[in-house]
Amino acid sequence: MSAVPAIELKGITKTFGDVIANQDIDLSVYRGEILSILGENGSGKTTLMNMISGIYYPDSGHIFIDGEEVLIRSPKDAFQYKIGMIHQHFKLIDVFTATENIVLGLTDGRYDLAAYEKRVQEICDRYGFNLDPKKKIYDMSVSEKQTVEIIKVLFRGADILILDEPTAVLTPQETDRLFDVLRHMRDDGKAIIIITHKLHEVLSLSDRVSVLCKGRYVGTVVTKETDEMKLTEMMVGAKVDLNIHRSDPVNPTPRLIVNGLNCKNEDGIPVLKNISFTAMSGEILGIAGIAGSGQRELLESIAGLQQLESGEISYMNPASGETEDLRNKSPRRIRELGVRLSFVPEDRLGMGLVGNMGIIDNMMLRSYETGRGFFLNRTAPASLADQIISDLQVVTPDAKTPVRRLSGGNVQKVLVGREIASAPTVLMVAYPVRGLDINSSFTIYRLLNEQKEKGVSVIFVGEDLDVLIELCDRILVLSSGSISGIVDPRSTADEKSLKEQIGLLMTKKVEDAPATAANVKAAEAAEAVEAPETGKEETERE
Amino acid sequence: MSEVKKPKNVREPLFHLAKRDNLSGKKALLIRLSAIAVGILITCIFGFLIVGWTPLDILQTLIDGTFGTSNRRWDLMEKTAILLCISLAVTPAFRMRFWNIGAEGQTLVACLVSGACMLKIGDKVPNPLLLLIMLVASVAAGALWALIPAIFKAFWNTNETLFTLMMNYVAAQITSYYVYIWSVPKGSGHVGIINSTTKAGWLVSIGDKPYLLTILIVAVMTVISYIYLNHCKHGYEISVVGESEKTARYIGINVKKVILRTMIISGAICGLTGFLIVSGADHTFIKDSVGGLGFTAIMVSWLAKFNPLAMTFFAFLIAFLGKGSNEITTLTGLDSSFANIVTGLVIFCVIGCEFFINYTIRFRKKETPAAEKPVAPAKTDEPEAETETTEKEAQS
Structure with missing residues (x-):
C-alpha cells in the first residue's frame, strides 16, 4: 500500500x-x-x-x-x-x-x-x-x-x-x-x-x-x-437479529400438484422440461437455480400466464376438498374457480404493480371488478391501502403517490401486502427481497413465515442460497428448465456443504426424457443419491 | 481542507442541471402560464419585425379578431368545441398507449356519411328522424374506421401508428371520389351547401344561437369522458393496459377486448364530431372538412396530459391563436402560414417549459473562504431531518 x-x-x-x-x-x-x-x-x-x-x-x-x-x-x-x-x-x-x-x-x-x-x-x-x-x-x-x-x-x-x-x-x-x-x-x-x-x-x-x-x-x-x-x-444504525425463524410445517397436505410440465418460450425453445413436484400446505418450498433456468416460466404457468405444451396443474381446494385443474386457464378464470392463488412476480413495477398509479389504485388491481355497477369503488381499496401502509410501515407521502416514486423496499411491501390481503391458499413469490435492504428483507421473511404458519403453501423463488437454506422447508433446484434435485435444508448440519451441493445441482445437466410418469420417477430416484429427501417426497405423493 | 489548491487547468462548469423532485402544483401552473405569456410576447416581437405593427397593436388585433363581435365569439366557441371533441376522441386510445393518429380520417368518413344522408334521404324522412339517422350512421362510420386498425393490432400486433395514418388517406380518397360524383353542378368538384332551402339535416339551433347545441353537446361529452376515464371500471382497465400490458394480463384483463372496445369508443366520438361539423356548421363536405384538426387534437390531448378538463383550456388556446392570427393575416395580406407560425411559437414555449418543471439550473457558487466547507443550505436540511425520522419510525 x-x-x-x-x-x-x-x-x-x-x-x-x-x-x-x-x-x-x-x-x-x-x-x-x-x-x-x-x-x-x-x-x-x-x-x-x-x-x-x-x-x-x-x-x-x-x-x-x-x-x-x-x-x-x-x-x-x-x-x-x-x-x-x-x-x-x-x-x-x-x-x-x-x-x-x-x-x-x-x-x-x-x-x-x-x-x-x-x-x-x-x-x-x-x-x-x-x-x-x-x-x-x-x-x-x-x-x-x-x-x-x-x-x-x-x-x-x-x-x-x-x-x-x-x-x-x-x-x-x-x-x-x-x-x-x-x-x-x-x-x-x-x-x-x-x-x-x-x-x-x-x-x-x-x-x-x-x-x-x-x-x-x-x-x-x-x-x-x-x-x-x-x-x-x-x-x-441499530442491532439487528440476523436469524430467520423457521417453524416445522404443521399438518402438511398436498395443495398444488404439478405433473410433467413442458413449456416453450416465444422462440419455440423449451424453457420448462418435464417439471413435476407437489407443494404442501404449511410449508415454504424454495426454488433455487441460476437466473433464467425456468423459474419465471414455472410460476407464470401456475398463475395462468403461460401457454403450456403438456402437463397438469392440479389444485386441492381446502375449502371444498375438490380438485381443480388450472391448466391453461386465465388468471381471471382461476380466480372465478375460487382458487385463492397469490403471485408476487419478479418484475414488480412491470407486472405486479402499475408504477404510475398510487397505492390505492394498485390495490384495486385485484378487486376493481367487484361490485356490480359501471363505476369504480375506491373506498375498500383506500382502506386496504391505509392498512398496508400502517401494518407494514410503508414510507410514502400518501396513498396516492405513484408507487414508482417509492423505494424498492416499500414497493415490495405494497405488492406483498396486497397479495397477502386476499387470504391466499397458495402464495408464490419470485425474488421477493431482490434489491431490498436488510430491514425490508426481514419484514418480507417474517410475512412469508406468517403465511406458512397460517397453512398457506408458499413457493419461494430465491437467489441467495443462505436465505433459501435458512427459510425453506424443501428446496427444489432447477437447471436449464429441468428439476435437477430436491434438497432438504434441515438434513445436513453443515451449511457450506449444503450450499455446494445446491450449487452443483444448479449447473447439473438433466437428460431430456419423455414426459411419462415412470421416467419422472426414474429420474428422481437417480437424484435421490444427492437428495435423499426426494424418495420421501415420492411416497408422499402416492 | 483549506490548503487545498484548485487545479489550474480545469474549472468547475458554470452551471449544471439538477432534477427537481416535487414541484408544487401552483408553481408548475405558474411556470406554464408564464410560458404562454412568453410565447405571446415572442409572437408580438415577431409580428413587429414582419408587419411593423407595435406589439400592443398585434395583441389588440389578436383579441379583437376573436372577441371583437358576437359572431366572432360564437365562431371561436364552435372552433374550440370541435377541436375539443376530437381531442376527447383520441384520449381514451392515448391513455391505452394506442397511438391513434387516424382521428382525421375517422372524422372525415363520418362527415361523408352525414353529408350522404342529407343528400340522399334529406327529403324522404322527417327532420328529427333524419338527424337521428345521420348521428347513428356517422358514429358507426367513425367507429368502423377505428375498429379496423384495432383488430389488426389486437390479433396480429401490427403497428397502429402507421395503420391509422394510412386509413386517413383512404378516407380522404373516398371522400374526394364522392365529392366528385355528387358535385353540383356536375364536375365542379364542390357539393355546395346541402338542402340550403329545406334545411333538412341541419342541426337545430337553440334560440338564435346556431352553435349553442354543438357547444352544449361537447360540454356534456367532456364531463362524461372525464368520469368514464377516471371513475369507471372501463377507464381503469384502459389505464392498466396502457401502463403495462404485462400487468393487465397478470390480473386477468382481456387485453384484446379492451383494445377493441376502446378504439370503438375513440372512433365513435370522432364520428360524433363529423356529424357536428357537417350538420352543425358546414352543411356540406369536402376533402378538407376536418382540416387537420385530427392532428391538432393529438397535440391538445398531450398538452393536457390526457385530462379532458384540461383539454378544454388547450383547445381554447389553440382556437384563439389560430383565429386571432388569422385576423392579422387578413388585415395585412400576409400568407395564412402566419397563423401556423404563431400557434407553433406559443406551443413551443408551452412544451419547452416542461424542462423547467423537471429540472432546475444551479450556477457555480462564487468562491469565497466561507464556501470552502460545503454544507447543504439550511432549507434543505429541514425536510431531510423529517424523512430521517419517518424512516427511523418505519424501522423500529
Missing part, C-alpha cells in the same frame, strides 16, 4: 431535489487494496460511484487522484484518470464478439482485430480470466458477459476499478472465480472498489470496508477487525 491514496473523496455532497443522496462523504482507496462499500438501499452507494465515474457531478466537495485535486465532469474525464466502472447492467452488443465489444469506441490506431484479440488474451492470462475473445455475446453466460465488461475497462488501461454489485447475477462458484480474479488484480497494484450488500462477501474479499447510511458516511473499518454483527450495526 502506498502512502498516497489512489483516489480520495472529501466532503462530497449530492442532492436530487429535496433528497440528499450523499452528504459530506469522505472516502479513500489505496493502490493494491480492495475496498468494499456497504450500505442499505438508498444509502447512496451508487450515486457516490457515479460521481467518481463522471456520470453525476457533485454539488460540492473535492476529489483527489494520487493527491492531486481533479474535476470529473464526464465519463471521458474519468477514463482519463484511469477510472473504470463496471455497471450492474451490462452494455454489450449481442451480435459482436468479446473483442469487438471490448474495442468498441476506441479511436486510436488502426482497427486490427487480430492484434486486439491478442491483447485481450494477454489480459485474460494475466489475471486468470476464462474467456474466448472470439466468442459472440449471445452465446455467453452472464458471468462471461461480466468478464467482458471487466476486460473492457482493463483494456482501456483503468487502474481504479469500481464494480457495482457484481455478484448479484452469479452462482456461488462463479462468484468465487470472480473473487480470485479480483485478488489477482489487487496484487497487481490496482485499486478496487466493490459495492455490495452481501456481508459474507465483504468479509471474504475486501481489505477495508466503508459504510454508508442514509447518504452519510458512517466510517471505515479494517475487514479483519470486524464481523457481520458489527457491520450490520454500522449499516443500519
Whole structure:
C-alpha cells in the first residue's frame, strides 16, 4: 500500500431535489487494496460511484487522484484518470464478439482485430480470466458477459476499478472465480472498489470496508477487525437479529400438484422440461437455480400466464376438498374457480404493480371488478391501502403517490401486502427481497413465515442460497428448465456443504426424457443419491 | 481542507442541471402560464419585425379578431368545441398507449356519411328522424374506421401508428371520389351547401344561437369522458393496459377486448364530431372538412396530459391563436402560414417549459473562504431531518 491514496473523496455532497443522496462523504482507496462499500438501499452507494465515474457531478466537495485535486465532469474525464466502472447492467452488443465489444469506441490506431484479440488474451492470462475473445455475446453466460465488461475497462488501461454489485447475477462458484480474479488484480497494484450488500462477501474479499447510511458516511473499518454483527450495526444504525425463524410445517397436505410440465418460450425453445413436484400446505418450498433456468416460466404457468405444451396443474381446494385443474386457464378464470392463488412476480413495477398509479389504485388491481355497477369503488381499496401502509410501515407521502416514486423496499411491501390481503391458499413469490435492504428483507421473511404458519403453501423463488437454506422447508433446484434435485435444508448440519451441493445441482445437466410418469420417477430416484429427501417426497405423493 | 489548491487547468462548469423532485402544483401552473405569456410576447416581437405593427397593436388585433363581435365569439366557441371533441376522441386510445393518429380520417368518413344522408334521404324522412339517422350512421362510420386498425393490432400486433395514418388517406380518397360524383353542378368538384332551402339535416339551433347545441353537446361529452376515464371500471382497465400490458394480463384483463372496445369508443366520438361539423356548421363536405384538426387534437390531448378538463383550456388556446392570427393575416395580406407560425411559437414555449418543471439550473457558487466547507443550505436540511425520522419510525 502506498502512502498516497489512489483516489480520495472529501466532503462530497449530492442532492436530487429535496433528497440528499450523499452528504459530506469522505472516502479513500489505496493502490493494491480492495475496498468494499456497504450500505442499505438508498444509502447512496451508487450515486457516490457515479460521481467518481463522471456520470453525476457533485454539488460540492473535492476529489483527489494520487493527491492531486481533479474535476470529473464526464465519463471521458474519468477514463482519463484511469477510472473504470463496471455497471450492474451490462452494455454489450449481442451480435459482436468479446473483442469487438471490448474495442468498441476506441479511436486510436488502426482497427486490427487480430492484434486486439491478442491483447485481450494477454489480459485474460494475466489475471486468470476464462474467456474466448472470439466468442459472440449471445452465446455467453452472464458471468462471461461480466468478464467482458471487466476486460473492457482493463483494456482501456483503468487502474481504479469500481464494480457495482457484481455478484448479484452469479452462482456461488462463479462468484468465487470472480473473487480470485479480483485478488489477482489487487496484487497487481490496482485499486478496487466493490459495492455490495452481501456481508459474507465483504468479509471474504475486501481489505477495508466503508459504510454508508442514509447518504452519510458512517466510517471505515479494517475487514479483519470486524464481523457481520458489527457491520450490520454500522449499516443500519441499530442491532439487528440476523436469524430467520423457521417453524416445522404443521399438518402438511398436498395443495398444488404439478405433473410433467413442458413449456416453450416465444422462440419455440423449451424453457420448462418435464417439471413435476407437489407443494404442501404449511410449508415454504424454495426454488433455487441460476437466473433464467425456468423459474419465471414455472410460476407464470401456475398463475395462468403461460401457454403450456403438456402437463397438469392440479389444485386441492381446502375449502371444498375438490380438485381443480388450472391448466391453461386465465388468471381471471382461476380466480372465478375460487382458487385463492397469490403471485408476487419478479418484475414488480412491470407486472405486479402499475408504477404510475398510487397505492390505492394498485390495490384495486385485484378487486376493481367487484361490485356490480359501471363505476369504480375506491373506498375498500383506500382502506386496504391505509392498512398496508400502517401494518407494514410503508414510507410514502400518501396513498396516492405513484408507487414508482417509492423505494424498492416499500414497493415490495405494497405488492406483498396486497397479495397477502386476499387470504391466499397458495402464495408464490419470485425474488421477493431482490434489491431490498436488510430491514425490508426481514419484514418480507417474517410475512412469508406468517403465511406458512397460517397453512398457506408458499413457493419461494430465491437467489441467495443462505436465505433459501435458512427459510425453506424443501428446496427444489432447477437447471436449464429441468428439476435437477430436491434438497432438504434441515438434513445436513453443515451449511457450506449444503450450499455446494445446491450449487452443483444448479449447473447439473438433466437428460431430456419423455414426459411419462415412470421416467419422472426414474429420474428422481437417480437424484435421490444427492437428495435423499426426494424418495420421501415420492411416497408422499402416492 | 483549506490548503487545498484548485487545479489550474480545469474549472468547475458554470452551471449544471439538477432534477427537481416535487414541484408544487401552483408553481408548475405558474411556470406554464408564464410560458404562454412568453410565447405571446415572442409572437408580438415577431409580428413587429414582419408587419411593423407595435406589439400592443398585434395583441389588440389578436383579441379583437376573436372577441371583437358576437359572431366572432360564437365562431371561436364552435372552433374550440370541435377541436375539443376530437381531442376527447383520441384520449381514451392515448391513455391505452394506442397511438391513434387516424382521428382525421375517422372524422372525415363520418362527415361523408352525414353529408350522404342529407343528400340522399334529406327529403324522404322527417327532420328529427333524419338527424337521428345521420348521428347513428356517422358514429358507426367513425367507429368502423377505428375498429379496423384495432383488430389488426389486437390479433396480429401490427403497428397502429402507421395503420391509422394510412386509413386517413383512404378516407380522404373516398371522400374526394364522392365529392366528385355528387358535385353540383356536375364536375365542379364542390357539393355546395346541402338542402340550403329545406334545411333538412341541419342541426337545430337553440334560440338564435346556431352553435349553442354543438357547444352544449361537447360540454356534456367532456364531463362524461372525464368520469368514464377516471371513475369507471372501463377507464381503469384502459389505464392498466396502457401502463403495462404485462400487468393487465397478470390480473386477468382481456387485453384484446379492451383494445377493441376502446378504439370503438375513440372512433365513435370522432364520428360524433363529423356529424357536428357537417350538420352543425358546414352543411356540406369536402376533402378538407376536418382540416387537420385530427392532428391538432393529438397535440391538445398531450398538452393536457390526457385530462379532458384540461383539454378544454388547450383547445381554447389553440382556437384563439389560430383565429386571432388569422385576423392579422387578413388585415395585412400576409400568407395564412402566419397563423401556423404563431400557434407553433406559443406551443413551443408551452412544451419547452416542461424542462423547467423537471429540472432546475444551479450556477457555480462564487468562491469565497466561507464556501470552502460545503454544507447543504439550511432549507434543505429541514425536510431531510423529517424523512430521517419517518424512516427511523418505519424501522423500529
